[in-house]
Amino acid sequence: MLPPFVGERFMVTIKDIAERAGVSFSTVSKALRDSPLVKEETKRRILDVARELGYQPNFAARRLVSRKSWAVGVVWPSVERTALSYLITRINAQLERLGYVTVFSINEPRSAVDVFRRFQVDAILVFDDRGERPPLGELAGYGRIPILVYGTMGRTPFPTVDVNRKQAIRLAVRHLAELGHRRVVYVGRPAQYDPLQEEKIAAFRREMAALGLPCPEDAVLDTEGMAFHDGFIAMQTILSRRAPPTAVISGSFDLTRGIVRAAREAGLSVPGRLSVVSYDNIPLAEELDIPVTTAGVPAETLAEAIAARLVALIERPEDRSGVILEPELAVRSSTAPPAP
Amino acid sequence: MLPPFVGERFMVTIKDIAERAGVSFSTVSKALRDSPLVKEETKRRILDVARELGYQPNFAARRLVSRKSWAVGVVWPSVERTALSYLITRINAQLERLGYVTVFSINEPRSAVDVFRRFQVDAILVFDDRGERPPLGELAGYGRIPILVYGTMGRTPFPTVDVNRKQAIRLAVRHLAELGHRRVVYVGRPAQYDPLQEEKIAAFRREMAALGLPCPEDAVLDTEGMAFHDGFIAMQTILSRRAPPTAVISGSFDLTRGIVRAAREAGLSVPGRLSVVSYDNIPLAEELDIPVTTAGVPAETLAEAIAARLVALIERPEDRSGVILEPELAVRSSTAPPAP
DNA sequence: ATGGGGAATGACAACGTTGTTATTTCCAGA
DNA sequence: TCTGGAAATAACAACGTTGTCATTCCCCAT
Numbered sequence: 001m002l003p004p005f006v007g008e009r010f011m012v013t014i015k016d017i018a019e020r021a022g023v024s025f026s027t028v029s030k031a032l033r034d035s036p037l038v039k040e041e042t043k044r045r046i047l048d049v050a051r052e053l054g055y056q057p058n059f060a061a062r063r064l065v066s067r068k069s070w071a072v073g074v075v076w077p078s079v080e081r082t083a084l085s086y087l088i089t090r091i092n093a094q095l096e097r098l099g100y101v102t103v104f105s106i107n108e109p110r111s112a113v114d115v116f117r118r119f120q121v122d123a124i125l126v127f128d129d130r131g132e133r134p135p136l137g138e139l140a141g142y143g144r145i146p147i148l149v150y151g152t153m154g155r156t157p158f159p160t161v162d163v164n165r166k167q168a169i170r171l172a173v174r175h176l177a178e179l180g181h182r183r184v185v186y187v188g189r190p191a192q193y194d195p196l197q198e199e200k201i202a203a204f205r206r207e208m209a210a211l212g213l214p215c216p217e218d219a220v221l222d223t224e225g226m227a228f229h230d231g232f233i234a235m236q237t238i239l240s241r242r243a244p245p246t247a248v249i250s251g252s253f254d255l256t257r258g259i260v261r262a263a264r265e266a267g268l269s270v271p272g273r274l275s276v277v278s279y280d281n282i283p284l285a286e287e288l289d290i291p292v293t294t295a296g297v298p299a300e301t302l303a304e305a306i307a308a309r310l311v312a313l314i315e316r317p318e319d320r321s322g323v324i325l326e327p328e329l330a331v332r333s334s335t336a337p338p339a340p
Numbered sequence: 341m342l343p344p345f346v347g348e349r350f351m352v353t354i355k356d357i358a359e360r361a362g363v364s365f366s367t368v369s370k371a372l373r374d375s376p377l378v379k380e381e382t383k384r385r386i387l388d389v390a391r392e393l394g395y396q397p398n399f400a401a402r403r404l405v406s407r408k409s410w411a412v413g414v415v416w417p418s419v420e421r422t423a424l425s426y427l428i429t430r431i432n433a434q435l436e437r438l439g440y441v442t443v444f445s446i447n448e449p450r451s452a453v454d455v456f457r458r459f460q461v462d463a464i465l466v467f468d469d470r471g472e473r474p475p476l477g478e479l480a481g482y483g484r485i486p487i488l489v490y491g492t493m494g495r496t497p498f499p500t501v502d503v504n505r506k507q508a509i510r511l512a513v514r515h516l517a518e519l520g521h522r523r524v525v526y527v528g529r530p531a532q533y534d535p536l537q538e539e540k541i542a543a544f545r546r547e548m549a550a551l552g553l554p555c556p557e558d559a560v561l562d563t564e565g566m567a568f569h570d571g572f573i574a575m576q577t578i579l580s581r582r583a584p585p586t587a588v589i590s591g592s593f594d595l596t597r598g599i600v601r602a603a604r605e606a607g608l609s610v611p612g613r614l615s616v617v618s619y620d621n622i623p624l625a626e627e628l629d630i631p632v633t634t635a636g637v638p639a640e641t642l643a644e645a646i647a648a649r650l651v652a653l654i655e656r657p658e659d660r661s662g663v664i665l666e667p668e669l670a671v672r673s674s675t676a677p678p679a680p
Numbered sequence: 681a682t683g684g685g686g687a688a689t690g691a692c693a694a695c696g697t698t699g700t701t702a703t704t705t706c707c708a709g710a
Numbered sequence: 711t712c713t714g715g716a717a718a719t720a721a722c723a724a725c726g727t728t729g730t731c732a733t734t735c736c737c738c739a740t
Contacts, residue, residue, distance in 0.1 A: 013696055024720045029698060039718060056457040060400035061696035064725045069400075071459070076444070092446055101455050104416070104444040106432055115441045118399035119411070119459055228569055229601065261569065353726055364690045369728060379688060401726035404695045 012053045021049045032057070063120045072310060073116030076104045077127040081226060083253040083280040083299065084127070090303030091125070098311055117145060122314045125306065128152045146313040150306060151196060159313060160322040161306050163297045165196065165279075166203035168327035172249045172277040172295040173207040175329055179337045181247040181275060182213055187221045187234045187259060188251025188279075197226075197251055200279065204249065219245075226251060231258025239266050246338035247275040253282060256292055260334070264289075271336035281330060291332035297325045352395045361389045372397070403460060412650060413456030416444045417467040421566060423593040423620040423639065424467070430643030431465070438651055457485055462654045465646065468492045486653040490646060491536060499653060500662040501646050503637045505536065505619075506543035508667035512589045512617040512635040513547040515669055519677045521587040521615060522553055527561045527574045527599060528591025528619075537566075537591055540619065544589065559585075566591060571598025579606050586678035587615040593622060596632055600674070604629075611676035621670060631672035637665045 014032070018025040023042060031038045031046040032055075038046075063069040072095055077084065092102045103119070105112035109126055116124050124147045149160045169186075176184050186204045189197055201220055208215035221238065223230035231250060235258065238244055250256040256278035263274050270276055270290050278285060281296035302325060309323055354372070358365040363382065371378045371386040372395075378386075403409045412435055417424065432442045443459070445452035449466055456464050463486045489498045509526075516524050526544045529537055541560055548555035561578065563570035571590060575598065578584055590596040596618035600610055608614050610630050618625060621636035642665060649663055 011696090015696080025696090026698080026721075027719055029696095030719090033698085037718070042718080056454060058404075058460060058696050059458045060403050060460060061725090062698075063400045064398070064404060064696080064727090065698045067725085073443075089446065096447075101458070102445070103413075103455065103459070104446065105442070106429065106444065107436075115411075115443065117396065118441065119443070120398070120400045228567075229572075229597075232569075257569075351726095355726080365726090366691075366728080367689055369726095370689090373728090377688070382688080398726050401695085402728070404697090404726080405728045407695090 011058075012055045013058070014055075016053060017046060017049050017055060020053065021046050060120065069120050069122055070099060071101045071103065071119065071121045073112070073119065073121040073124045074102055074104045075109050075112040075124065075126040076106045081252060081254055082284065083282050086282045086284065087299050087303060088127075090299055091306050094303045094307035095310070098307055100311070113145075113147070121145065123148065123310050125150065125310060126158075128156070146317040148306070148310050148313055155195070159309070159320045161302075161309050161325070162322070163302070163325050164327060165199050168279060168295040168297075169200045169203040169249065170207045171327060171329040172279070173204060173211065173213075175293070175295070175331065175335065176247045176249070176275060176277060177211045177213060179247075179275065179335060181245075181338050183243065183245040184208065184213060184247045184249065185219050185221055185238060185245040186249045186251070187223065187231060187238075188226060188255050189220055189222045190225050190230075191222065192225075200251055223251075223255065227254045228258040228261075231255035232262045233258070235259040235262030236266075239263075239268070244274075246273075247277070247335070250276065250278045253278055253280040253285060256280075256285075257288065260288065260290060260292070271334050273339055275335040275338070277335060281327070285330070286332060290334050293332045293335040294330045296327045298328070298330075301325065351398075352393045353398070354395075356393060357386060357389050357395060360393065361386050409460045409462055410439060411441045411443060411459065411461045413452070413459065413461040413464045414442055414444045415449050415452040415464065415466040416446045421592060421594055422597075422624065423622050426622045426624065427639050427643060428467075430639055431646050434643045434647035435650070438647060440651070453485075453487070461485065463488065463650050465490065465650060466498075468496070486657045488646070488650050488653055495535070499649070499660045501642075501649050501665070502662070503642070503665050504667060505539050508619055508635040508637075509540045509543040509589065510547045511667060511669040512619070513544060513551065513553075515633070515635070515671065515675065516587045516589070516615060516617060517551045517553060519587075519615065519675060521585075521678050523583065523585040524548065524553060524587045524589065525559050525561055525578060525585040526589045526591070527563060527571060527578075528566060528595050529560055529562045530566055530570075531562065531564050540591055563595065567594045568598040568601075571595035572602045573598070575599045575602030576606075579603075579608070584614075586613075587617070587675070590616065590618045593618055593620040593625060596620075596625075597628065600628065600630060600632070611674050613679055615675040615678070617675060621667070625670070626672060630674050633672045633675040634670045636667045638668070638670075641665065 014028040015025045018028045021028065023046065027038060027042065028046055031043045032050065059069045059071060074088070076088070095102050105115050107115060113124055122145070124145055126147060126149045128149050128151050147158045149156050149158045151162060152160060173184065186201060189201055204220065205215055208219065221234050223234050231254065234255070239262070248259055250259055256276060259276060260270055263270050268274050276292060278292050278294045279296050281294045282299040285292045285294045305323055305325055312319070354368040355365045358368045361368065363386065367378060367382065368386055371383045372390065414428070435442050443461070445455050447455060453464055466487060466489045468489055468491050487498045489496050489500045491502060492500060513524065526541060529541055544560065545555055548559065561574050563574050571594065574595070579602070588599055590599055596616060599616060603610050603614050610616055616632060618632045618634045619636050621634045622639040625632045625634045645663055645665055652659070
């Protein structure tokens with residue numbers, strides 16, 4: 001059934017419910033928040049009417065008086081990556097579990113923050129996937145809504161949640177070294193400068209050197225971007241070398257898929273002839289034809305940490321501390337000792 | 341300088357400005373919106389004070405009384421396709437130009453609509469990219485916020501904007517037929533049932549028959565999904581046939597990229613040995629290594645139409661008419677007469 | 681000087697909700 | 711039958727803003 005027209009307006013308010021249920025609107029307000037001050041029977045009746053009318057609380061009004069909207073805004077990065085979009089899905093779910101509603105904006109951060117302020121969200125999560133462009137610092141003191149940034153460890157004045165990327169790469173290198181690999185290649189320095197990737201590459205070089213493994217200039221492979229076909233092409237390049245590596249570390253899940261595909265098409269068995277370790281750690285890694293060994297923070301853990309930090313930030317905005325998550329190595333079927 | 345404490349909170353309201361400027365709060369309200377009812381001098385003084393205190397308007401309160409939120413909610417589809425995400429970017433930009441702010445939700449439609457109702461957006465745009473799942477019809481009469489659906493021509497009770505897909509494919513087939521092609525293949529029936537794709541496939545079969553071209557069962561090629569590597573794999577399959585086609589029509593931009601790449605890697609020149617026509621029409625089609633001939637509504641046109649219809653729907657919600665856009669053929673460098 | 685009338689400003693009632701306080705209802709105990 | 715007092719409900723004042731109406735202020739024509 002259709003909600004009623006209410007004074008020419010298209011909106012069901014607690015007052016409409018009150019009238020219909022024959023109680024005062026303040027009783028409705030209490031009943032809807034399951035207050036113990038309302039008799040069970042009345043509560044049930046009110047809830048029924050609310051459902052029948054398709055009532056939805058007005059965030060604006062609620063926020064106005066209670067100072068809380070139970071909404072979080074997320075500034076969506078422009079790039080599209082499987083791991084990232086999976087992470088975003090999980091954060092959305094996790095925040096929902098914590099009682100928050102999540103909305104996204106694809107505007108650039110500055111304008112997105114404006115939008116979210118208009119909506120009076122309780123907190124804003126910024127995915128600064130590039131670590132570049134409108135210096136995020138400019139947002140400081142811009143509004144009083146707490147802002148949490150993911151992926152720019154120490155490069156903004158805002159509280160952050162981030163992954164110890166260096167450590168992830170270190171784990172990957174060590175794992176391969178322990179298996180006996182010596183010729184290891186890192187795939188994934190995107191054409192466009194990206195501090196997040198640079199960090200991994202530096203860690204790769206350092207760890208290779210530390211373990212006494214050869215790390216010539218071409219042990220790091222440039223790619224156009226960080227997507228499937230970038231990995232695919234990179235792998236083809238690698239295979240054309242005189243002495244191809246016995247193992248590859250990949251900078252992202254999408255790259256990895258391209259790499260594995262290219263290897264398979266070249267008749268190169270994984271992990272028989274080529275071991276692959278991927279950065280990122282999402283369930284999808286397990287569901288590939290060849291479950292891929294990964295080094296990274298499990299997406300679910302990451303999502304939980306981000307959501308938790310967000311909620312904490314809402315409750316105590318003055319605590320501006322950051323969180324750095326430690327990655328783990330998930331050994332699956334894509335790594336093995338090198339062929340003799 | 342810091343804003344003053346106001347009732348234990350850090351928030352500057354028009355009342356604070358009023359007190360400081362020695363006027364009433366309603367005068368401040370008017371001055372801030374540059375009303376002609378306030379003397380220039382007073383206005384300037386108020387604006388100065390506002391700046392000094394770092395005033396930021398509370399949109400929740402503003403929206404509560406003035407009926408409009410100037411915001412539009414978009415239900416983001418789960419799938420990721422280049423053409424779609426480009427389209428969404430353009431719609432976002434177009435709506436901004438029209439004075440609206442756009443927010444997204446990645447929840448399933450039912451719950452997303454709920455969220456947007458809470459935020460009191462002025463209209464909701466639903467991308468029903470699958471044409472499936474929670475029967476969109478259930479949303480009917482669910483709230484009074486106007487809903488516009490893209491991509492489900494006639495399959496919902498809501499006003500829609502859609503593309504004449506059949507005509508697009510017809511244009512593609514005719515173009516190839518005129519060039520002299522006879523062995524034409526359509527790539528893109530996704531494993532998962534998708535009415536939007538079925539529509540194109542049916543049109544393909546009908547038009548091939550109408551033009552007297554052969555259209556065996558395998559003239560339509562199944563793919564896993566509609567992404568790059570699906571096209572890549574499909575093309576490899578095609579090339580292994582005894583009598584490969586001289587032309588391919590692809591169901592999406594991403595498929596096309598995969599197809600072109602696979603052709604190139606097989607040493608098959610485009611359009612010398614293989615002509616390619618792609619559905620969708622986004623600027624990116626022009627920027628590929630081989631600018632691709634496309635049949636579809638230009639994304640910019642589509643974005644403008646959607647934004648315009650959305651705004652019209654806000655202004656006159658009772659007009660539930662739909663819009664069907666006619667595609668155009670953009671002949672670029674990927675099509676030529678078949679090799680003799 | 682007086683009043684008419686526009687310009688400038690102020691007062692006040694919304695908007696939909698929450699939280700606090702006031703009022704009614706109901707029942708046990710006398 | 712009455713009373714005390716808890717339980718249930720209603721009334722009402724916020725919240726920060728906009729828009730409408732009422733009031734004050736000035737200046738000019740009478």
